[in-house]
Amino acid sequence: MQGAVLHGPRDVRYEDRAEPTIVEPTDALISLSATCICGSDLWPYRGFNPVTAPAPMGHEYCGIVEDVGRDVRSIRRGQFVVGSFFASDNTCPHCHAGFQTSCQHRQPVVGAQAPRLRVPLADGTLVPTDDVPHADVVPSMLALSDVMGTGWFAADAANVRPGATVVVVGDGAVGLLAALSAKQLGAARIIVMSRHDSRQRLAREFGATDIVAERGDEGVERIKELTRGVGADSVLECVGTQESMMQAISSTRPGGSVAYVGVPHGVSLDGADLFFRHVRLFGGPAPVRRYLPRLIDLVLNGTINPGKVFDLTLPLASVAEGYRAMDERRAIKTMLRVA
Numbered sequence: 001m002q003g004a005v006l007h008g009p010r011d012v013r014y015e016d017r018a019e020p021t022i023v024e025p026t027d028a029l030i031s032l033s034a035t036c037i038c039g040s041d042l043w044p045y046r047g048f049n050p051v052t053a054p055a056p057m058g059h060e061y062c063g064i065v066e067d068v069g070r071d072v073r074s075i076r077r078g079q080f081v082v083g084s085f086f087a088s089d090n091t092c093p094h095c096h097a098g099f100q101t102s103c104q105h106r107q108p109v110v111g112a113q114a115p116r117l118r119v120p121l122a123d124g125t126l127v128p129t130d131d132v133p134h135a136d137v138v139p140s141m142l143a144l145s146d147v148m149g150t151g152w153f154a155a156d157a158a159n160v161r162p163g164a165t166v167v168v169v170g171d172g173a174v175g176l177l178a179a180l181s182a183k184q185l186g187a188a189r190i191i192v193m194s195r196h197d198s199r200q201r202l203a204r205e206f207g208a209t210d211i212v213a214e215r216g217d218e219g220v221e222r223i224k225e226l227t228r229g230v231g232a233d234s235v236l237e238c239v240g241t242q243e244s245m246m247q248a249i250s251s252t253r254p255g256g257s258v259a260y261v262g263v264p265h266g267v268s269l270d271g272a273d274l275f276f277r278h279v280r281l282f283g284g285p286a287p288v289r290r291y292l293p294r295l296i297d298l299v300l301n302g303t304i305n306p307g308k309v310f311d312l313t314l315p316l317a318s319v320a321e322g323y324r325a326m327d328e329r330r331a332i333k334t335m336l337r338v339a
């Protein structure tokens with residue numbers, strides 16, 4: 001089997017990889033319907049996380065179950081399934097509380113930029129659909145595996161309520177889908193911070209009512225102007241830098257909530273500064289598994305179309321070009337065709 005392997009900064013290769021097999025009796029093997037590149041894959045790609053050994057890439061997936069281990073009960077061969085980037089048992093106390101990405105038995109799912117994938121803890125991790133969905137909805141199903149679930153968590157964690165004023169910091173796939181999620185949860189005003197035309201258009205299509213192109217202090221100033229000096233009820237931080245985090249915290253009204261779902265890189269917060277702001281901070285790796293059943297329904301009944309974030313589709317063999325396009329911000333998100 002061939003798949004994507006990261007060898008070092010900006011060096012992704014499509015090359016031979018070991019064929020995945022059932023290792024544990026709770027595993028499933030999936031034949032992927034499509035796969036994709038995540039914004040978070042760009043951190044190691046750009047050398048922010050050191051690559052010490054060739055690393056199989058990809059953690060977003062949906063597809064058909066090819067085989068299951070002998071202890072798997074609810075997942076069967078031939079089903080179409082979606083799962084999250086962390087495998088979880090869905091039975092431990094943290095899973096029951098809805099935080100499957102903190103599962104006591106969590107395992108990362110790695111190597112999804114390939115035709116086939118091993119998924120651990122299949123019963124807890126995978127959500128099957130009743131029927132194999134039409135090819136048209138595969139991009140949206142694939143988006144549920146990470147970016148849509150993460151955007152939804154951002155809106156949920158920031159306590160978005162009907163009528164709320166929401167700010168989204170970040171116009172990557174997660175930020176855009178956070179705007180869509182805020183809309184679904186009834187936000188009245190959704191201000192997206194973006195300076196890219198194509199992303200602004202998609203943000204508006206997903207429900208943004210205002211766009212702010214300024215960043216940093218100027219960006220915060222604009223948010224204050226747009227909210228009569230008050231700030232937003234809910235701010236969704238979808239980047240993970242010091243600047244984006246401070247922009248988010250400073251845009252929030254006293255008593256408001258900041259959700260942070262961008263993986264932080266070099267972010268540090270000052271306790272005394274936070275103390276006097278009166279804002280809630282809540283975030284982390286999104287418990288996508290909690291939201292999958294609801295989001296699958298919203299896709300299948302046509303309410304949401306998160307697959308629109310894929311503005312570039314390439315064959316899996318061209319995965320290196322997919323990374324380049326996202327790195328250079330020519331593409332929001334790259335889908336990779338398998339087969």
Ligand SMILES: [Zn+2]
Nearest residue numbers: 092095103104
């Ligand atoms: Zn668990």
